[in-house]
Amino acid sequence: MHGATRRGLLGATLGLAGLAAADRAAAQGQPPLTKTASLTGDRLLPFHGPNQNGIVTPVQAHTYFAAFDVTTTKLADIAALMQRWTEAAAKLTQGLPLGGDADPAQPPGDSGDVLGLPPSRLTLTFGFGPTLFTKDGVDRFGLAKHRPEAFVDLPRFVGDQLAPERTGGDLSVQACSDDPQATLHAVRQLMNLAYGAATVRWVQSGFVPGYQPDVTPRNLMGFKDGTANIPVNDPDALNRLIWVGDEGGAWMKGGTYVVVRPIRIALEHWDRMKLGFQEQTVGRHKASGAPIGATDEFAKTDLDANDEDGNPVIAENAHVRLASPETNEGAQILRRGYSYENGVAMIAERWPPWRHVLELDAGLLFVCYQRDPRTGFIKIFDRMSKFDMMNQFVTHIGGGLFICPPGVRPGRYLAQDLFEAV
Amino acid sequence: MHGATRRGLLGATLGLAGLAAADRAAAQGQPPLTKTASLTGDRLLPFHGPNQNGIVTPVQAHTYFAAFDVTTTKLADIAALMQRWTEAAAKLTQGLPLGGDADPAQPPGDSGDVLGLPPSRLTLTFGFGPTLFTKDGVDRFGLAKHRPEAFVDLPRFVGDQLAPERTGGDLSVQACSDDPQATLHAVRQLMNLAYGAATVRWVQSGFVPGYQPDVTPRNLMGFKDGTANIPVNDPDALNRLIWVGDEGGAWMKGGTYVVVRPIRIALEHWDRMKLGFQEQTVGRHKASGAPIGATDEFAKTDLDANDEDGNPVIAENAHVRLASPETNEGAQILRRGYSYENGVAMIAERWPPWRHVLELDAGLLFVCYQRDPRTGFIKIFDRMSKFDMMNQFVTHIGGGLFICPPGVRPGRYLAQDLFEAV
Numbered sequence: 001m002h003g004a005t006r007r008g009l010l011g012a013t014l015g016l017a018g019l020a021a022a023d024r025a026a027a028q029g030q031p032p033l034t035k036t037a038s039l040t041g042d043r044l045l046p047f048h049g050p051n052q053n054g055i056v057t058p059v060q061a062h063t064y065f066a067a068f069d070v071t072t073t074k075l076a077d078i079a080a081l082m083q084r085w086t087e088a089a090a091k092l093t094q095g096l097p098l099g100g101d102a103d104p105a106q107p108p109g110d111s112g113d114v115l116g117l118p119p120s121r122l123t124l125t126f127g128f129g130p131t132l133f134t135k136d137g138v139d140r141f142g143l144a145k146h147r148p149e150a151f152v153d154l155p156r157f158v159g160d161q162l163a164p165e166r167t168g169g170d171l172s173v174q175a176c177s178d179d180p181q182a183t184l185h186a187v188r189q190l191m192n193l194a195y196g197a198a199t200v201r202w203v204q205s206g207f208v209p210g211y212q213p214d215v216t217p218r219n220l221m222g223f224k225d226g227t228a229n230i231p232v233n234d235p236d237a238l239n240r241l242i243w244v245g246d247e248g249g250a251w252m253k254g255g256t257y258v259v260v261r262p263i264r265i266a267l268e269h270w271d272r273m274k275l276g277f278q279e280q281t282v283g284r285h286k287a288s289g290a291p292i293g294a295t296d297e298f299a300k301t302d303l304d305a306n307d308e309d310g311n312p313v314i315a316e317n318a319h320v321r322l323a324s325p326e327t328n329e330g331a332q333i334l335r336r337g338y339s340y341e342n343g344v345a346m347i348a349e350r351w352p353p354w355r356h357v358l359e360l361d362a363g364l365l366f367v368c369y370q371r372d373p374r375t376g377f378i379k380i381f382d383r384m385s386k387f388d389m390m391n392q393f394v395t396h397i398g399g400g401l402f403i404c405p406p407g408v409r410p411g412r413y414l415a416q417d418l419f420e421a422v
Numbered sequence: 423m424h425g426a427t428r429r430g431l432l433g434a435t436l437g438l439a440g441l442a443a444a445d446r447a448a449a450q451g452q453p454p455l456t457k458t459a460s461l462t463g464d465r466l467l468p469f470h471g472p473n474q475n476g477i478v479t480p481v482q483a484h485t486y487f488a489a490f491d492v493t494t495t496k497l498a499d500i501a502a503l504m505q506r507w508t509e510a511a512a513k514l515t516q517g518l519p520l521g522g523d524a525d526p527a528q529p530p531g532d533s534g535d536v537l538g539l540p541p542s543r544l545t546l547t548f549g550f551g552p553t554l555f556t557k558d559g560v561d562r563f564g565l566a567k568h569r570p571e572a573f574v575d576l577p578r579f580v581g582d583q584l585a586p587e588r589t590g591g592d593l594s595v596q597a598c599s600d601d602p603q604a605t606l607h608a609v610r611q612l613m614n615l616a617y618g619a620a621t622v623r624w625v626q627s628g629f630v631p632g633y634q635p636d637v638t639p640r641n642l643m644g645f646k647d648g649t650a651n652i653p654v655n656d657p658d659a660l661n662r663l664i665w666v667g668d669e670g671g672a673w674m675k676g677g678t679y680v681v682v683r684p685i686r687i688a689l690e691h692w693d694r695m696k697l698g699f700q701e702q703t704v705g706r707h708k709a710s711g712a713p714i715g716a717t718d719e720f721a722k723t724d725l726d727a728n729d730e731d732g733n734p735v736i737a738e739n740a741h742v743r744l745a746s747p748e749t750n751e752g753a754q755i756l757r758r759g760y761s762y763e764n765g766v767a768m769i770a771e772r773w774p775p776w777r778h779v780l781e782l783d784a785g786l787l788f789v790c791y792q793r794d795p796r797t798g799f800i801k802i803f804d805r806m807s808k809f810d811m812m813n814q815f816v817t818h819i820g821g822g823l824f825i826c827p828p829g830v831r832p833g834r835y836l837a838q839d840l841f842e843a844v
C-alpha cells in the first residue's frame with residue numbers, strides 16, 4: 001500500500017499529485033518539504049553516466065554500506081525495485097527529497113532529516129551478490145546464464161572469521177558523502193523503498209579523517225593508507241584494471257566488481273607494539289609514510305634492497321611487499337576503504353596474548369574495485385592471508401563480493417539490460 | 423610496565439628522554455611523530471578554565487562518549503589516572519600528540535592516527551558515576567562524604583529498557599570534535615592511559631549533520647532539534663541552570679551534572695506515520711520547525727491556544743509541551759545531543775505493530791547538562807516517560823548520570839580538590 005503510494009509520487013513532483021500537495025501545504029502556511037539550501041554544482045556529483053559513480057570518485061568523508069536479502073520470488077519485483085532505487089538515487093544524489101509533498105494525511109515521501117543540509121557529494125553505487133544468480137545450486141531468477149565467468153564465489157581465506165550476520169547478501173549499496181547524516185539518510189530511504197522485495201542483511205558505516213586534499217589519510221593503525229593506488233585520472237589504467245570490457249556480456253560492459261571486507265583491528269594490542277616493529281610489519285615508516293629506509297612518502301618501494309647483513313630492507317612478510325603488484329604478477333586493485341568503529345565488543349585474539357576482553361570493535365572497512373576478482377583481490381589476498389605479518393592484528397569478520405553493473409543512462413534503470421535479457 | 427614508561431614520557435617532551443628520542447629519529451632521517459599541520463587558533467579550544475569545556479561549547483560535528491569501570495581498589499590509583507588524563511587532555515585538545523618521541527625501540531606514546539590532521543575543536547569533558555562514591559552500599563574510596571546531595575541515583579523511568587552493558591560506569595569521558603577520527607583518537611589514548619586503574623564499560627559515537635551555523639540541525643526523525651534551549655551566551659542563565667554554586671561543596675563549585683541516554687528510535691515505524699501525526703506527536707511542523715499553527719521556527723509555543731473545537735492546538739501529550747519549562751515549573755536543561763547509528767540490530771517494539779525484526783539501531787544520543795539533576799532531567803523526564811506521545815517510537819536503552827567536576831587550572835588536575843580532601 002504505502003510502497004505503491006510512494007512509487008506513485010516518485011517523479012510526480014511536477015505532476016498533479018505534487019502540485020496538489022504543494023497547494024495544500026501552502027494553504028496551511030507551511031513550506032513544502034523541499035531543501036532550502038541552494039544547490040551548488042561542485043557539491044553535487046552526477047548520477048547518470050557510462051560507469052557508476054562512487055568508484056573512481058575522490059573519496060568522500062563518510063560511507064554507509066548496506067547488503068540486502070531478496071525476499072521476493074519474482075524477478076519482476078526485483079526489476080521494479082531497481083526502478084525505484086534508480087529513480088530515488090537520481091534524486092538523492094542531486095540533493096532532491098523523495099516525494100516532495102507535504103500532505104498531512106500521508107506519510108512523507110522522505111524521512112526529511114537532510115532538509116536544508118548542503119549537498120555533500122553523495123554517490124550511490126549498487127551491486128548484486130553471487131546469491132542473486134545462484135543460491136544453494138538453484139538458479140532463483142533465471143539469471144544464472146548471465147553470470148559472468150569472473151563472478152566467482154569468494155574462497156575461504158586463511159584466518160577468515162566471517163560472521164554470517166555480517167557476510168554476503170543478494171544486493172549491495174555503497175553510499176558515500178561528506179556528511180554522515182546524508183549517507184545514512186540515503187540508505188534509509190532505499191531500505192524503505194525495498195519493502196516487499198528485499199530486507200536489509202547487514203550494514204557498516206565508515207569514515208575518513210578530514211586531512212587536506214593533498215595529504216594521504218591515516219588509518220586507525222596510524223599509518224598513511226592509499227599512497228600507492230591505481231591512478232583514477234588515468235583512463236587506460238581504469239579500462240585495464242577497473243572497468244569490465246566485453247568479457248562480461250553486454251549487460252556488464254562498463255561495470256566492475258567490489259570486494260567489501262570489514263576488518264577488525266586489535267588496536268590495543270597494536271598500540272603496545274614498538275614503533276620499529278610496527279614499521280617493519282607495514283613496510284613503511286609511520287610518520288613520513290616513506291618505504292622503510294626512504295624519507296619520501298612517494299619514493300619507490302625497492303623490494304630488492306638488502307641491508308648490510310644481506311637481509312631484505314622490507315621484510316618478506318611485510319604488508320606492502322605482499323600487497324605490491326611486483327609480488328602479485330602485476331595484480332592491482334583500486335582501494336577505497338574507510339575506518340570504522342562499532343563501539344566496544346569482546347575480542348578473542350588468535351595470536352598472543354590470546355586475550356578475551358572488551359575492546360574497541362574498530363578497524364578498516366576494506367573496499368576495493370577491480371575488473372576481475374580472480375586476478376584482483378582473490379589473487380592478492382590469497383598470499384597475504386597466509387603470510388602478512390599484519391595478520392597478527394587484523395581479522396576479516398564479514399563482507400562479500402558484489403558485481404556492480406555499469407552506469408545508468410537517463411530514462412533507463414540499473415542493470416535494465418540484464419533484467420530484460422531474461 | 424608500559425604505563426610507567428608512557429607516564430614518564432608525558433610532559434618529558436622537552437626533557438632528556440624526549441630529546442634523545444628526537445635525536446635518534448633525526449639520525450635515521452625520519453621526522454618526529456609530531457603534527458605537521460599548522461595549528462590555527464580558531465580550531466583549538468582551551469582546556470583550562472573555571473568550567474570544563476564541551477558543555478557550553480558550540481556543538482561540534484562528532485562525539486564519542488565512553489564510560490569506564492574502576493578496577494583498582496586504591497584511591498591513589500584513581501588520582502594518578504586523573505593526573506594522566508588531565509595532562510593528556512591538555513595536549514590532545516591543543517592538537518599535540520602524546521609522547522612526542524620516535525624511538526623505534528619503544529611503543530609510540532600516541533597511536534598517531536591524527537598526525538597531520540588539522541585541529542578540529544576537540545573538547546574532553548570528564549565525569550564520575552554515582553558508583554565511584556557508593557557502590558552496593560559500600561563507600562569504596564572514602565569519597566561518600568563528598569557526594570553532593572544533588573548527586574542522586576537516577577530512578578527507573580517508565581519504559582526504561584536499559585541494557586547493563588550500555589549503562590552506568592564509574593568514570594565518563596565525552597569527547598567532541600569536528601572530525602570523527604580525532605574524537606575516537608582522543609578516547610583511545612585515554613583508554614590506553616587507564617591501564618591498571620580502569621577499563622572501558624561502554625561507548626557511543628554520535629554525529630550532528632553539517633548544517634550552516636545559523637540553521638537548527640535536524641534529528642533522525644526529520645525534525646529540527648534544539649530550537650528552544652538554554653542560551654549559552656547568557657552567563658546568568660548558565661549560573662542559575664548549569665554551573666553548581668556553593669551547594670555541592672568546595673570541590674564542585676563550577677561543576678555540573680550530565681545525563682547521557684542513548685535513545686533508540688524505531689525509524690522504520692516512524693517513517694510510515696502520516697506527516698500530520700508526526701507533527702502532532704512532536705508539537706511542531708516538520709519543514710519549518712515552527713510550533714503547530716505557527717510558521718516561524720522561533721515563534722513562541724502557545725500552550726494555551728485552543729482550536730475552534732476547544733481542543734488544545736498543541737496536544738496534551740505532545741513532546742514539546744511535556745518538555746517545556748512551563749509544564750515543568752520552570753525546569754530547564756541544556757541539551758547537547760547527537761544522532762547515533764550502530765548498524766542494524768533486532769528490535770522488539772513495545773507498541774503496535776509489536777514487530778521483532780532487523781532494523782537500524784539508530785536514534786539519539788541524548789546528552790543534557792544541569793545544575794541539579796533532581797530539578798533538571800529527573801523532574802522533566804518523569805512526566806515525559808509516562809505521557810509523551812513520542813514514547814511509541816523511542817526507547818531509552820542505556821546511559822547514566824555523571825557528576826562533572828569544575829574546570830582545571832594550569833598545574834592542577836581534574837577534581838584534585840576532591841582527591842586531596844579524602
